[in-house]
Amino acid sequence: MSKAVLIDGLSILNRAFYGVPDLTNSEGLHTNGIYGFLNIMLKILDEEQPNYVAVAFDVSAPTFRHKMFEEYKGTRKAMPEELRQQVPVMKEVLEAMDIKILEKEGYEADDILGTLGRRFEEIGAEVSIISGDRDLLQLATDKIKIRIPKTKMTGTEIEDYYSKDVEEKYQVTPSEFIDLKALMGDASDNIPGVPGIGEKTATKIIVAYKNIETAHEHASEIKPKKASQNLVDYWEQAKMSKVLATIDTQCPVEFDPGAMVFKDMYTSKAYLLFKRLEFKNIIARFDKDALPKEERLSPAVLLKSVEEFEQAVKEDLEGQKSRGEQAVAGIYYHPQKPEGLCVSLASRPEPYFAPAEQFDCQKLADILKNEGYLVGVMDVKETLSWLKLDKDGVFDTSIGAYLLNPLKDSYGYDDVARDYLGMTLPSEKDIFGKTSHETVFLEQQERFMEFVGWSGAVARRGVSVLTQALENAKMDKLYSEIELPLAFVLRSMEDYGIRVEKEELKAYGDALVSRIHELEENIYDLAGERFNINSPKQLGVILFEKMRLPYGKKTKTGYSTSAEVLEKLRSEDPIVNFILEYRQLTKLKSTYADGLEGYIREDCRIHGKFHQTITATGRISSTEPNLQNIPIRMELGRLIRKVFVPEDGYVFVDADYSQIELRVLAHMSGDEQLIQAYKEDQDIHKITASQVFHTPLDQVTPLQRRNAKAVNFGIVYGISSFGLSQDLSITRKEAGEYIEKYFQTYPQVKEFLDRMVSDAKEKGYSETMFGRRRPMPELKSSNFMQRSFGERIAMNSPIQGSAADIIKIAMIRVKERLEVLHLKSRLILQVHDELLIEAKAEEIENVTKILREEMENAARLSVPLEVDIHTGKNWYEAK
DNA sequence: AACGTCACG
DNA sequence: ACGTACGTGACGTTG
Numbered sequence: 001m002s003k004a005v006l007i008d009g010l011s012i013l014n015r016a017f018y019g020v021p022d023l024t025n026s027e028g029l030h031t032n033g034i035y036g037f038l039n040i041m042l043k044i045l046d047e048e049q050p051n052y053v054a055v056a057f058d059v060s061a062p063t064f065r066h067k068m069f070e071e072y073k074g075t076r077k078a079m080p081e082e083l084r085q086q087v088p089v090m091k092e093v094l095e096a097m098d099i100k101i102l103e104k105e106g107y108e109a110d111d112i113l114g115t116l117g118r119r120f121e122e123i124g125a126e127v128s129i130i131s132g133d134r135d136l137l138q139l140a141t142d143k144i145k146i147r148i149p150k151t152k153m154t155g156t157e158i159e160d161y162y163s164k165d166v167e168e169k170y171q172v173t174p175s176e177f178i179d180l181k182a183l184m185g186d187a188s189d190n191i192p193g194v195p196g197i198g199e200k201t202a203t204k205i206i207v208a209y210k211n212i213e214t215a216h217e218h219a220s221e222i223k224p225k226k227a228s229q230n231l232v233d234y235w236e237q238a239k240m241s242k243v244l245a246t247i248d249t250q251c252p253v254e255f256d257p258g259a260m261v262f263k264d265m266y267t268s269k270a271y272l273l274f275k276r277l278e279f280k281n282i283i284a285r286f287d288k289d290a291l292p293k294e295e296r297l298s299p300a301v302l303l304k305s306v307e308e309f310e311q312a313v314k315e316d317l318e319g320q321k322s323r324g325e326q327a328v329a330g331i332y333y334h335p336q337k338p339e340g341l342c343v344s345l346a347s348r349p350e351p352y353f354a355p356a357e358q359f360d361c362q363k364l365a366d367i368l369k370n371e372g373y374l375v376g377v378m379d380v381k382e383t384l385s386w387l388k389l390d391k392d393g394v395f396d397t398s399i400g401a402y403l404l405n406p407l408k409d410s411y412g413y414d415d416v417a418r419d420y421l422g423m424t425l426p427s428e429k430d431i432f433g434k435t436s437h438e439t440v441f442l443e444q445q446e447r448f449m450e451f452v453g454w455s456g457a458v459a460r461r462g463v464s465v466l467t468q469a470l471e472n473a474k475m476d477k478l479y480s481e482i483e484l485p486l487a488f489v490l491r492s493m494e495d496y497g498i499r500v501e502k503e504e505l506k507a508y509g510d511a512l513v514s515r516i517h518e519l520e521e522n523i524y525d526l527a528g529e530r531f532n533i534n535s536p537k538q539l540g541v542i543l544f545e546k547m548r549l550p551y552g553k554k555t556k557t558g559y560s561t562s563a564e565v566l567e568k569l570r571s572e573d574p575i576v577n578f579i580l581e582y583r584q585l586t587k588l589k590s591t592y593a594d595g596l597e598g599y600i601r602e603d604c605r606i607h608g609k610f611h612q613t614i615t616a617t618g619r620i621s622s623t624e625p626n627l628q629n630i631p632i633r634m635e636l637g638r639l640i641r642k643v644f645v646p647e648d649g650y651v652f653v654d655a656d657y658s659q660i661e662l663r664v665l666a667h668m669s670g671d672e673q674l675i676q677a678y679k680e681d682q683d684i685h686k687i688t689a690s691q692v693f694h695t696p697l698d699q700v701t702p703l704q705r706r707n708a709k710a711v712n713f714g715i716v717y718g719i720s721s722f723g724l725s726q727d728l729s730i731t732r733k734e735a736g737e738y739i740e741k742y743f744q745t746y747p748q749v750k751e752f753l754d755r756m757v758s759d760a761k762e763k764g765y766s767e768t769m770f771g772r773r774r775p776m777p778e779l780k781s782s783n784f785m786q787r788s789f790g791e792r793i794a795m796n797s798p799i800q801g802s803a804a805d806i807i808k809i810a811m812i813r814v815k816e817r818l819e820v821l822h823l824k825s826r827l828i829l830q831v832h833d834e835l836l837i838e839a840k841a842e843e844i845e846n847v848t849k850i851l852r853e854e855m856e857n858a859a860r861l862s863v864p865l866e867v868d869i870h871t872g873k874n875w876y877e878a879k
Numbered sequence: 880a881a882c883g884t885c886a887c888g
Numbered sequence: 889a890c891g892t893a894c895g896t897g898a899c900g901t902t903g
Binding site for chain 3: 532534535536537538557586587590591595614615616617619620621622623624625626628629661713714716717718719720722723724726727783784785788789792793795796797799800804832
Binding site for chain 2: 534536537555557563583584587588591592628629631632656800831832834
């Protein structure tokens, strides 16, 4: 017996859209509806294994049934933009999956489903009709099953209705269901029904009389009286409703089962599309060996000799030079364990792979360099760990791709291939899974050669495409003058690392432990039981249920026990103070004392990593460990900085920008008040307080200054009265007044922020002083919250990003000057507005001068850039 | 893997 | 009416 699955496309898409939390791919396309649709469809297809499958859509024009009654057409609720944009993509996906799409001008999806459902039934097939819409229940028979998916917490559950199930649940047969609807109406479908008759009454009437015609004949018998009367008074409307509610099972849609045959959905086209939509779970369903082979890229071939390589390079150069082109090659490396060097040349389809065991890879790379090649490489900073490259001769594809769209979470060769070369390649993870490079190289060399070949080829082909794209976006200078040189600076910072006194760190940790134990005992005593204090869940139960403390906020999963909430409960019970202190100490112990210790290497130094392609704004990030969040605000935490020390004979020189973001704001907005204040080296928070609170400058209280400081921060973050009120524990109204006053004081700041938002809305991205872009898909959202978020980042990103640009410039210049002067001092850390130099004792003065000059002159603003510099024998003292 | 929490700028 | 400040990373718990 054959089986057919027919899907009500828009209805399921709609269900999925509202059932699945918002998802967006890195292009900013909303994908949650499509994702949910696919999950429902795949679940059903897996389960049913049908012979036929098709998806029906409405055509936007008014449908035939509704046309009969002009006044009822076209009043359907507008679709939100986030859903509307998914409809064409959904159809694209279905086409790519080789699933038949059914549309018929003038007919609704219902009619198509009804008609084809009946046809399939007539040829003896079993039919499943999938819809989120109960209207379809009228089609149920003992061969036609209506399936209504429900998105629940536990996953997707499906309610199934054969005709007997309809009768059980609604007390009427499927065909009587039409009459039921004719009486009760359906607002979402523009079916008026009969006023005063709802589901209950309608069911009673239809159970008794089977259809509206008979009911109308016996109208006088019907109770309540209002229903009886209205059935007579609105008889015409009832008849019309019945027509509207009736699904046309005879519509002239072609019945061609051959076109609906269920084939392999996992086509290469579908793979490509899922990659673009970033549906990782669905991609995982593809048979790995059947992944689309990208014919235009060949696997690498083993290099036989250096001579062979030299010969190939010579030929390649002749070719490229004769066309007057810059010679471009692409290389692949492995950052941790170099198993060899892969080189892709323009003149040969197959890249060369030179195993490290047989070849001096550095020598091969030098050949490229000496011949004047521009060498594409995916991640210069990592490559430098074993291959010396010259910044004048390389192009970093991951940095290029990052600048073009900093919102993505990876910039691998597969990402570049997909986004800039229009190719779909399996990712490194697709190929290797959990198997090591080494194992694949030894045991599945063919696969390995594909991988390195693609990597090399994409690195080469990415060079011109990304260069062009960067030029088009006017980010070529940002790339070549800031980002690429910076990669070399970061590399050297990582290589130097920072020295840490292991024993001191251990002692610090031990001191914490004894106090932590004391606190634990106190907490257990007060709570009356032992529990896991680190578990917010358990802690919430103890505090807010057992001890009945008043709870403030709640999170998705329960009570909030955040410091913000506990802070307000300090006076309620002594346990709160103990918990706050416990939290503080365990944080220091686990993340810093224990955490950092694990990173200390043989050389007594921590070599953390700096990442250049992570943040949306252009800042650098730090991991393994994060050296940009070492405690400083609280004294106890700050003490940790004493274990960060320079090498013997060296001292730390630490320089940080004073209020760089506010100065950038002054410059970018051109606000005369603000510029004037900075030119006169005024206390900016105090002056703001004086203006906002109408207080003479010399009478500003510390509290007023603190509040004004919060306002200044708020401005940089993309001010909202709510956010400010939270921060200052004041009402929204008061916060709103502060902001208004602020804008009166600095009117050009207001204009500037408004301009940032409107520009970003128009262009779709924001821009820093140096042309760094941040795309902002959120600004187009119809969701208030998301759009507001978009507006805040439109205000913040240019400021935070410009400050990031400036310190990057300073880093490059500082390092350059240290090198030119052959100083032993070196830049070792960057913390967003701060640089730390491990300086040779004799070089302190020189280093201080260099830091000051290069940082203050990194950019020419209309206000001075001020730098505070301290020296010390550890990081604690140098701040 | 997601969440809550908290460290930094 | 909606319900947040901007940008990160690490840890412990929990499902």
